[in-house]
Structure formats: C-alpha cells, structure tokens
Amino acid sequence: MSATVWALSLAHEIGGSPEGLAAALARLSTGLSEAEADRLCGYRRPEDALRFAAGRALVRSLVLDVQDQAAPHPVRAKDIVFGQRRGTTKPVLAEQCRGLVRGVADFNISHDGDWVLAGVAGRGAIGVDVARVFCPEDMGDREYIGEFETQLSAREAAWLLERSTDRLRDFYRIWTAKEAYVKATGAGIAAIDLRTIDVALPHAGKAMCVQAGGEDAPFAFETGVLGDGGYVFCVASAPGVARAIRTVGIGDVERCLIPAR
Ligand SMILES: CC(C)(COP(=O)(O)OP(=O)(O)OC[C@H]1O[C@@H](n2cnc3c(N)ncnc32)[C@H](O)[C@@H]1OP(=O)(O)O)[C@@H](O)C(=O)NCCC(=O)NCCS
Incomplete structure (x- = not known):
C-alpha cells in the first residue's frame, strides 16, 4: 500500500494561448460525470474550468493506474464516480464504485495558479x-x-x-x-x-x-x-505508507484515461 501524488503544470502544457487552453481542457475532460460537466460549464474563467477538469482527470488517471487492468472487467474512467464524505465537502469514491475500484482508500486534489496536484492513498487518509x-x-x-x-x-x-x-x-x-x-x-x-x-x-x-x-x-x-x-x-x-511524488504531463494522464483496448 502506498500513496502516490501526481503534479501537472498547466502553463507548461498550454503554452499561454487560448487555443492551447481549449485543447488542454478538451483532453482533460475525458471521463467527467454529468454533474461534473455541468459544474465545468458554470465556471466563468476558463482557467478555473481547466484547473477543475485537470484535478478530476489526474485523480481518475491515478485511480486507473493502481488498478489491475488485466481483470475481466477493467475499470474505465467513466466508472469512477465521486460523492462526498458524509458531513463534509471532501470528494470520495461514490458508494456504487467502491466495489469496482481496488487499492484506493482515499484521494485528494489541490490546484493553484499553474499547478494541479492529486494524491491517492492505498491506506488511510490523504490531504494535498x-x-x-x-x-x-x-x-x-x-x-x-x-x-x-x-x-x-x-x-x-x-x-x-x-x-x-x-x-x-x-x-x-x-x-x-x-x-x-x-x-x-x-x-x-x-x-x-x-x-x-x-x-x-x-x-x-x-x-x-x-x-x-x-x-x-x-x-x-x-x-x-x-x-x-x-x-x-x-x-x-x-x-x-510509502510516498511517491511525480511530475506528469497531459499525455501521461491520457494514457491512463483512454483504454488501449
Ligand atoms: C477544501 C478547502 C480546504 C480547499 O482549500 P483551497 O486551498 O481553497 O483549494 P485547493 O485547491 O487546495 O483544494 C480544492 C479541492 O479540495 C477538495 N475538497 C473540497 N472540500 C474538501 C474537504 N472538505 N476536505 C478535503 N478536500 C476537499 C476538492 O477536490 C477541491 O477541488 P475540486 O472541487 O476542483 O475537485 C477549503 O475550500 C474548505 O475548507 N472547503 C470546505 C468548505 C466548507 O466546509 N464549507 C462548509 C460551510 S463553512
């Protein structure tokens, strides 16, 4: 059991242009639920929408990364649905996907300016x-x-x-x-x-x-x-719990989000 944190630099990926931002947003919106897609539409500033989508994409890709995808029913990005821990606003895996997803006890997201961080823990809680x-x-x-x-x-x-x-x-x-x-x-x-x-x-x-x-x-x-x-x-x-912290790019996230078969 370990805790893994991925850090993504948006500025590095976007290159400062509105077209770059729109392209990154499209790539990072894979697997968003209907509720998340609605929330995405509610952001007035495209940078905020991108940070939100990137956080959710990073977490989904991390969750997928720790799954054994050779299992008969591999987990897909859209299978990873979030709810809230009771009595808090902390996003957690929704009840309906807990049986499907293995090796994930908790996750957490943070974003500020250019950077988005997501962490997944196999045991205990995690905050980033x-x-x-x-x-x-x-x-x-x-x-x-x-x-x-x-x-x-x-x-x-x-x-x-x-x-x-x-x-x-x-x-x-x-x-x-x-x-x-x-x-x-x-x-x-x-x-x-x-x-x-x-x-x-x-x-x-x-x-x-x-x-x-x-x-x-x-x-x-x-x-x-x-x-x-x-x-x-x-x-x-x-x-x-052993910790690993890694800087990733959108390509790494996509490789996890989009199944090869
Ligand atoms: C969670 C909180 C600490 C985030 O602080 P922040 O530095 O502004 O923002 P960060 O970028 O670090 O974190 C935001 C992410 O934390 C996660 N988050 C939300 N609520 C959380 C909570 N209670 N505990 C842990 N993580 C939480 C979300 O994933 C959120 O990102 P997303 O909505 O884009 O998915 C702060 O907003 C907070 O305390 N919120 C709770 C508000 C609350 O309790 N309201 C009740 C009435 S006062």
Whole structure:
C-alpha cells in the first residue's frame, strides 16, 4: 500500500494561448460525470474550468493506474464516480464504485495558479495542498505574513519572523502543511482554528513535525517545491505508507484515461 501524488503544470502544457487552453481542457475532460460537466460549464474563467477538469482527470488517471487492468472487467474512467464524505465537502469514491475500484482508500486534489496536484492513498487518509509563493507588490514579506498572525501558532510566528532565512517560502510551506492536514481530515478550513495546527518545518536534521490540538497529528507530512521553486506543496498521509511524488504531463494522464483496448 502506498500513496502516490501526481503534479501537472498547466502553463507548461498550454503554452499561454487560448487555443492551447481549449485543447488542454478538451483532453482533460475525458471521463467527467454529468454533474461534473455541468459544474465545468458554470465556471466563468476558463482557467478555473481547466484547473477543475485537470484535478478530476489526474485523480481518475491515478485511480486507473493502481488498478489491475488485466481483470475481466477493467475499470474505465467513466466508472469512477465521486460523492462526498458524509458531513463534509471532501470528494470520495461514490458508494456504487467502491466495489469496482481496488487499492484506493482515499484521494485528494489541490490546484493553484499553474499547478494541479492529486494524491491517492492505498491506506488511510490523504490531504494535498499546493500554493504559489506570493506576496503583494506593495508589501514586504514580514508585513504580509503579519496579516496571518491570528492563524499562526507562537512557534510558527517565531520561526518565520526571527529564524527563517527564506521567510516567504517557509510561510507557504507551513500554510500548505496546515491545509494538507485539514484536507486529510476532510473537516474544511472554516471548522478548525488554524492556530491549533502547529507546524515545525524540517531543519537541522530534524524531520517535519505537525501537532494538532497539542497532539502529534496522525499523519506523516512531506513538503517540497515545484518547477523553479515558485510553488510549494505538502502531502499528509498515513504514517508508514510509502510516498511517491511525480511530475506528469497531459499525455501521461491520457494514457491512463483512454483504454488501449
Ligand atoms: C477544501 C478547502 C480546504 C480547499 O482549500 P483551497 O486551498 O481553497 O483549494 P485547493 O485547491 O487546495 O483544494 C480544492 C479541492 O479540495 C477538495 N475538497 C473540497 N472540500 C474538501 C474537504 N472538505 N476536505 C478535503 N478536500 C476537499 C476538492 O477536490 C477541491 O477541488 P475540486 O472541487 O476542483 O475537485 C477549503 O475550500 C474548505 O475548507 N472547503 C470546505 C468548505 C466548507 O466546509 N464549507 C462548509 C460551510 S463553512
């Protein structure tokens, strides 16, 4: 049992043209359910539609990738239907396809700007989060981070304001870890006081450590950067589950989505 995360750079695939975007959207819409296709039509900005379609396509391709497609009734993209975990907005495999799909205990999606991430776990829960490393032009990073003061633990604030040598990037690494935790639980960001999630980034040979409500979080965390370092991500998954993180292209996604026979 392992956890696999695929990361897709949309800018790299689109090449900056509206035609490139439309072509990518068409390629990534394979397997969308009727409800998802309706939602796709509701997006006013084509970039948002593309990020949504790409997230769903990445998850479906990952789910298909872990199936044994030599089985008598191979799973198809359209067989993978999503519902919501009870009492939350977290997408999960719908009841009707749980019997069909093997080796998938949980999945999660994140998108921001150019990057879309999807993770699938064979055991336990998974939460993924990606964020662009950003600071408004008219603000210094100290001032910007200060705006999030009420959502940072005392240890995080001390690290960012007194010790970090890469303050803005470290802020986003902490932030994505908080979000990955929240998304693994499925609770939703509004239901949790983010100050109570306390992230210690890996440093001086010590591993990353996350506490929630004063207890060790029941997940192992991995933080990293994407592309040229302009984006950071974090994955929260069950401890002891091997993790693999891979950058993919639309061609890789299509190879999984569109059956060869
Ligand atoms: C889920 C949440 C943390 C996402 O944060 P974000 O950084 O804005 O967005 P991301 O791109 O990282 O993640 C979005 C994806 O998370 C997934 N998601 C949605 N709700 C989720 C939840 N409760 N837990 C985990 N993942 C969730 C979806 O796949 C979504 O992408 P999609 O709709 O395109 O498929 C945030 O939007 C949230 O808390 N939502 C819940 C809202 C809620 O609870 N509302 C109830 C009334 S307040």
